[in-house]
Structure formats: C-alpha cells, structure tokens
Amino acid sequence: DQQVKQNSPSLSVQEGRISILNCDYTNSMFDYFLWYKKYPAEGPTFLISISSIKDKNEDGRFTVFLNKSAKHLSLHIVPSQPGDSAVYFCAASAYGGSQGNLIFGKGTKLSVKP
Amino acid sequence: DVKVTQSSRYLVKRTGEKVFLECVQDMDHENMFWYRQDPGLGLRLIYFSYDVKMKEKGDIPEGYSVSREKKERFSLILESASTNQTSMYLCASTDNTRYEAFFGQGTRLTVV
16 A cells, blocks of 8 residues: 555646645655655655655755645745756655655656746 | 765666676665666665665565675675566665665666
8 A cells, every 4th residue: 555645647847837746645654755856767866855843845946845734745846947857756754764764656757848 | 975886777687597786885874775666666665774784674575685794785686587577776875864865876677
C-alpha cells in the first residue's frame, strides 16, 4: 500500500508560469518531507525539505507547503524555467527510522515549455 | 560536496550471471542504501546498511544481497540475474544528523 502518493504522473507548464506539484501521504508518523529532482540517466538530487513542525519552507524559486491535517504537501516553482523539466519525487521519513530511509512517491514528470 | 560514486553507468549482463554493483561514498556516512527505479513505480528500497557489516532488508530484497565490509563501500549483488531485474539502480548515503540522502549517478542495468 502506497504511503506516499503523487497522483499526477505528468505536468506541462509554460515558461514563466507557476508549477505546482502535489503529494499526499497516509502515515501520520512521517515527520520530515523532501523533494528530489531527477534528470534522465542521473541520480536524484535533493531540492528542498520541510519538517512537520512547519507549514512552509522557501528556497529561491522553490517553496514547499505542508498541510498536516490534510496529509498533503505541494512544491511550487515560480517562475518555471525550461531547465526545471525533470521528474520530481516526493519523499517522507518517520522519526525513529534510519536516517535517510526515505519512502518515495512514484514521481511527477514536469515539462516546462518555452 | 558529498560524492557518491557508482562503479558503472551502464551494464549489460546475461540471464543467470552473478552481478556486482559497487558504490563508494567519500563523506564518512554511516548509512547507505540501494534503490531501484522503474517507470511508473518510483524509487523502491532494496537494502540498506547503517553500519559496517550490518544490513537490513528494504521493500524488495528478493533476488538481491548486499555487502558492506568497509564504511565507505556498499555493494549490491544479483545472485543470478533475471530479465525482471533490468532497471536503474541508485545508491545513496547519509549520516545520522540529517534526513537528506545523497545519490550516486545511477547504474542502468540491462539483463538479456
């Protein structure tokens, strides 16, 4: 049973607009959430994270929002750029679990069109 | 910068062969992981290790084994490769002070 769900396999956005990638989770023990970006034939790279004690974390063009009551988080990219085209994975970790033992969603492929 | 290096970018092996995938990290991380990535399935954890000579099964350990004789090196072994093990294999590491795992560049394994 999937504990981390990314229900949109793909998303297409125009350059300069906002990209919103969504992620839902089922395990209330998750206390830390991360977003990774992956280009083809490369390993995932860490993008941004958020602790469960916060509801927002911002880093440049990237902002992650967490709604604990809805067990939902989202990644906002503003403005979107063609170089942002990649697969984005949402991941979660639970306190007490081995650090870095992350549960990943299936990913959302973002295409940013010039 | 943390560097996680996987020994091969691309491998082609025959069914039934024993396959070794090697991973080395240079940041003295305690924890190392092997994932596989398949289209539509995301990243799935095969095995992880939180110390030398220690190993724990992940979600899909069947058909795989691992070895961690030194802290910096974590090997994934396919005892008898099968075509359903064709995949992208990703190694990752992290220490005990953070959640963010650092990934290698991946090994695209094709079993024919």
